[in-house]
Amino acid sequence: MRHIKEPKLATAEFSRDMVETMLTYFDAYADEGVLEVEVTSWGLWLPNKVTGGRQFLGLAKLPDGVRQ
Numbered sequence: 001m002r003h004i005k006e007p008k009l010a011t012a013e014f015s016r017d018m019v020e021t022m023l024t025y026f027d028a029y030a031d032e033g034v035l036e037v038e039v040t041s042w043g044l045w046l047p048n049k050v051t052g053g054r055q056f057l058g059l060a061k062l063p064d065g066v067r068q
Contacts, residue, residue, distance in 0.1 A: 014044070041063070
């Protein structure tokens, strides 16, 4: 049997605090039991379908080449 290797589309990194935030606000942001996370160059976001906005979830670490 041949294994099909799918190309990686994206990688998201989560800190413990970010995971705890997702658990805390899961019911508020989930749609039919599924939590969507938007990935941008500035971090991860939880879309809010009620307001049309989004809540900043966080950025686990700064991207390579970015100084503090």
